[in-house]
Amino acid sequence: MNTISDTLQDTADEWRGLTQTGVDASLTLPQAAVTALGHRVWEIISGHLGAGRHGLPVATPGFAAEADRLRSESLPDVPADDPLTLVDEVGRLLREGNAHPDHPDFLAFVPAPGTVTGVLGSALAAGFAVPTGWRFTGSVSSAIESATIRWLAELLGLAPGTSGLFVSGGSTANLTALTAARDALVGTEACGATAYFSDQTHFSVPRALHVLGIAEARVRVLPGDANRRIPLPDLARRVAEDRCDGLRPFLVVANAGTTATGDVDPLAELASFCRDEGLWLHVDGAFGAPAALTGRGRGLLAGLDAADSVSVDPHKWLFQPAGTGCVLLRDPARLTRAFGVGLPGYLDAGATGHAEDEVDYLQWGVEQTREFRALRLWLSLKVFGADAFRAAVDRGLSIADEIAAYIESRPGLEVVTGPSLTVVTFRGLPPATTPLPSAEDTDRMVDEVCRDLRSQGRAMVVGATVGGRRVFRLCVINPRAECDGLRAVVDRIAELWSARAGSPQRPGAAL
Numbered sequence: 294m295n296t297i298s299d300t301l302q303d304t305a306d307e308w309r310g311l312t313q314t315g316v317d318a319s320l321t322l323p324q325a326a327v328t329a330l331g332h333r334v335w336e337i338i339s340g341h342l343g344a345g346r347h348g349l350p351v352a353t354p355g356f357a358a359e360a361d362r363l364r365s366e367s368l369p370d371v372p373a374d375d376p377l378t379l380v381d382e383v384g385r386l387l388r389e390g391n392a393h394p395d396h397p398d399f400l401a402f403v404p405a406p407g408t409v410t411g412v413l414g415s416a417l418a419a420g421f422a423v424p425t426g427w428r429f430t431g432s433v434s435s436a437i438e439s440a441t442i443r444w445l446a447e448l449l450g451l452a453p454g455t456s457g458l459f460v461s462g463g464s465t466a467n468l469t470a471l472t473a474a475r476d477a478l479v480g481t482e483a484c485g486a487t488a489y490f491s492d493q494t495h496f497s498v499p500r501a502l503h504v505l506g507i508a509e510a511r512v513r514v515l516p517g518d519a520n521r522r523i524p525l526p527d528l529a530r531r532v533a534e535d536r537c538d539g540l541r542p543f544l545v546v547a548n549a550g551t552t553a554t555g556d557v558d559p560l561a562e563l564a565s566f567c568r569d570e571g572l573w574l575h576v577d578g579a580f581g582a583p584a585a586l587t588g589r590g591r592g593l594l595a596g597l598d599a600a601d602s603v604s605v606d607p608h609k610w611l612f613q614p615a616g617t618g619c620v621l622l623r624d625p626a627r628l629t630r631a632f633g634v635g636l637p638g639y640l641d642a643g644a645t646g647h648a649e650d651e652v653d654y655l656q657w658g659v660e661q662t663r664e665f666r667a668l669r670l671w672l673s674l675k676v677f678g679a680d681a682f683r684a685a686v687d688r689g690l691s692i693a694d695e696i697a698a699y700i701e702s703r704p705g706l707e708v709v710t711g712p713s714l715t716v717v718t719f720r721g722l723p724p725a726t727t728p729l730p731s732a733e734d735t736d737r738m739v740d741e742v743c744r745d746l747r748s749q750g751r752a753m754v755v756g757a758t759v760g761g762r763r764v765f766r767l768c769v770i771n772p773r774a775e776c777d778g779l780r781a782v783v784d785r786i787a788e789l790w791s792a793r794a795g796s797p798q799r800p801g802a803a804l
């Protein structure tokens with residue numbers, strides 16, 4: 294019986310024969326080559342995913358020269374000598390040249406701890422070149438997307454009838470929702486339209502408003518309160534003032550998990566305010582909305598179900614590959630109003646046999662040809678079951694609690710914010726020596742410690758700014774993270790901090 298390595302060897306020989314005969318204009322490979330290459334690609338992927346990655350570097354520093362080489366490579370006019378070697382080389386580059394957001398010690402930004410089923414869903418969708426913009430050619434994919442969206446709305450506790458679509462990520466989800474809000478309330482000219490959100494809001498929100506033609510002078514960025522939440526009295530005052538000035542307030546964007554600190558705006562109060570004022574409430578839950586899968590998270594996000602629209606990124610805390618975002622609307626017909634088009638004759642294939650309430654997704658967003666993103670989450674939910682997802686999200690919340698308690702218990706460290714939706718920020722106490730380092734020096738040391746940690750490939754931690762000061766920040770959504778591993782990262786940060794700041798620390802004298 295032929296082993297895989299025999300097949301690989303045969304394929305390499307066959308390939309050498311093929312490349313000598315010149316160009317293959319059909320862009321196909323012999324079936325044996327397809328199988329062998331496929332095996333090799335899957336070996337590389339499953340080796341990466343299966344390793345659990347404990348003990349492996351989060352990132353390998355010093356790849357700049359290799360990156361420069363890749364950037365300047367010339368166009369390959371002729372076939373590769375050996376595609377197996379080529380695929381191996383790609384595997385090496387991806388393994389060594391990129392950081393790994395799926396690594397349990399990748400604690401920066403919002404990590405992306407994917408599931409193998411998400412990867413398989415991507416491969417299946419790509420393998421069938423599945424069109425999802427249009428039911429005529431994508432009847433099954435449209436049906437799967439519609440079911441997955443319904444499941445997601447149910448998982449988040451949103452109202453029956455809520456619907457939406459998969460998009461590339463939180464930025465696109467926010468843009469899609471804000472377009473629907475603008476068109477519903479102030480029209481495309483948006484004369485005098487004003488929008489409100491806190492200074493903790495992700496930059497994709499002001500950028501979306503810019504794209505939508507809402508003048509910067511009409512965008513009200515309200516300083517957060519002591520808990521970094523949008524202050525309702527200030528919001529109410531600004532809205533009233535703007536109305537007095539003849540402007541047209543139309544939108545409030547609330548956070549269900551800010552990126553920096555995981556904070557949640559007062560969603561229920563905002564929903565009630567927006568209802569009374571006739572404003573659209575969009576909740577950016579790109580990172581934090583999945584907390585609503587759990588009992589305690591549902592409490593923290595009370596009011597989420599009253600939003601007009603919600604962004605949620607399955608490629609963050611629902612463990613799907615990058616490029617899996619989602620936008621959900623209480624009244625999805627608003628999407629048709631914003632994005633619907635009359636189909637040109639060449640698309641009028643007279644789609645029949647579909648229920649009236651089915652949707653052509655090209656009518657709900659900016660993309661016509663779309664990736665079949667839904668299949669990743671659909672397959673993952675089918676394989677693992679929704680309860681596994683609830684447990685994985687709950688585990689993130691528990692680990693964040695444990696790590697925050699550990700930080701508090703360590704002399705020399707102090708929690709600054711959280712844990713809130715798995716984000717905890719903390720700082721090192723200053724040394725017992727005088728004079729105390731300046732605020733600028735302390736800020737600089739935080740970034741230096743994070744850089745030292747990264748350069749050792751040990752953990753990926755990036756600082757954040759809270760109350761104008763640099764702090765250490767951990768985001769622990771990875772369901773494969775272990776408390777022991779995370780405690781070791783905290784210990785290492787403490788050591789690096791002491792080495793820079795001096796020790797012992799002055800108890801309770803944080804800067």
Ligand SMILES: Cc1ncc(COP(=O)(O)O)c(C=O)c1O
Nearest residue numbers: 403462463464495552577579580
């Ligand atoms: C709260 C929030 N909104 C929006 C985004 C943008 O999401 P994406 O990077 O998927 O476009 C992020 C990304 O981290 C985020 O944390």
